[in-house]
Amino acid sequence: MRGFVTDPAGQAGLRLADDLPEPEPAAGEFLLEVRGYAINPGEVGLIARRPNGWRPGQDVTGVVLRAAADGSGPPVGSRVAAVVDWESWAERVAVPSGWAAVLDDRVSFAQAAAIPCAGLAALRTLRYGGAVLGRDVLVTGATGGTGQFSVQLAVLSGARVTALVSGPQRVDLARELGAHRVLTSLEDDTVGRFDLVLDGVAGPTVAQAARRLKPEGTLVVYGGGTGSTVEPRDLYLNGVANGRLILGFIGILPHETKGEDIAIVADLVAEGRVRPLIGWQEDWTRTPDAFDALAKRAIRGRAVLLREP
Ligand SMILES: NC(=O)c1ccc[n+]([C@@H]2O[C@H](COP(=O)([O-])OP(=O)(O)OC[C@H]3O[C@@H](n4cnc5c(N)ncnc54)[C@H](OP(=O)(O)O)[C@@H]3O)[C@@H](O)[C@H]2O)c1
Structure with a gap:
């Protein structure tokens, strides 16, 4: 064979x-x-x-x-x-x-x-957000193999979906996937806050996304990238009371x-x-x-x- x-x-x-x-x-x-x-x-x-x-x-x-x-x-x-x-x-x-x-x-x-x-990871990470109808969901690596499913499934579930992409060259594609808003950086005061973040990038994105959670928001990190550091004070100092962090082989x-x-x-x-x-x-x-x-x-x-x- x-x-x-x-x-x-x-x-x-x-x-x-x-x-x-x-x-x-x-x-x-x-x-x-x-x-x-x-x-x-x-x-x-x-x-x-x-x-x-x-x-x-x-x-x-x-x-x-x-x-x-x-x-x-x-x-x-x-x-x-x-x-x-x-x-x-x-x-x-x-x-x-x-x-x-x-x-x-x-x-x-x-x-x-x-x-x-990719479909398993996208579906199963989205479930950590519970009923996302009308809620704010951020998908990082949004035009990647898993992120593209995450965007589409979150939109289908009725969420207001923000896509984070690696650069301006990916913006149109993220919109075609159905994202309501597309960002190229989280380091901007206009970014807002999210009930659920689905992160496939890891690294510094983890702490940046943690600071953008709503109180009791959920950050799901399924990406295998290295250099992720998130401190409890990242959350306290940004008003993220009782944020939830999920990590692992979710797919x-x-x-x-x-x-x-x-x-x-x-x-x-x-x-x-x-x-x-x-x-x-x-x-x-x-x-x-x-x-x-x-x-x-x-x-x-x-x-x-x-x-x-
Ligand atoms: N835990 C699980 O069960 C599970 C399941 C599936 C996947 N994973 C892991 O999840 C990660 C993503 O998987 P995937 O299949 O979606 O991979 P992928 O197809 O390679 O997509 C990765 C996405 O992240 C973006 N990206 C990479 N580095 C970035 C950076 N430094 N800043 C901003 N964006 C960046 C890429 O942008 P470009 O388009 O510019 O490259 C791409 O859109 C991988 O680490 C994979 O091993 C885990």
Whole structure:
């Protein structure tokens, strides 16, 4: 079987191997013919840290080749979007039944590939804000792979959405996603205050966003950037009484409901109410080329690789 493995001598630290073992699904897993996947920033870092034959790949979409032996999960022939614990950048992969959503015919494989990890993170972080109807939500990294879903889901939920983007070149795109207001900096007295902040940038943005919370506001930091420091006095001195800070692998956990949460986003895509922003789309054999574009921060939204069987 063909699939990507890490190899320090290969382009972007990857090599397309042709001698991989066939997946052996456990009882609660089905066998998927891979038709596409997206690249997540976390994988980019892991490829450098696991150089010897490790097999990346969390997001995946494709067609069920063999149903799960225990009767769980979708039947043969179903089109699905899913997350897996690695090894999806290959021709076939084993998928836990509860980590997959069956796709409506209106969702393309490219759209489906864009959804899993980013869609989960956007949906699950938004839930920390409770009922956001009419409330002020700030989304940082708003034109990134996850932020673009966050903006769209928050708008759909009735929030007044402010997008923070990395520069003026991203402003129009954030508006196209539906943001009511677009900022390029939080260091301005006119920024205002927010009931909920969804932060995928981390670093100094964390403290800047904390100072912009309303009393009892919630700051959710899901980004893996370094150099984040927030002091309790950042909040006290700015009138943020009892602000709430949520940190962690929010997209990943809980495991049990991943499939149903991917389905929520995929169904919104089917209805045309969410449009995944895909900034780079190529044949899967060009996976290493995507890393050059990612390193240059040239991709808006998701980098998607597609595979014809
Ligand atoms: N905790 C979880 O469960 C979870 C789930 C998904 C993702 N993540 C993490 O969340 C982060 C974002 O993920 P993603 O998929 O959205 O990544 P992404 O597609 O690379 O998007 C990152 C966004 O942040 C912006 N950005 C980066 N550095 C910035 C800076 N210094 N100032 C302002 N904006 C900046 C980028 O702007 P440009 O457009 O200019 O590049 C881009 O819009 C990553 O660290 C990822 O590992 C965590």
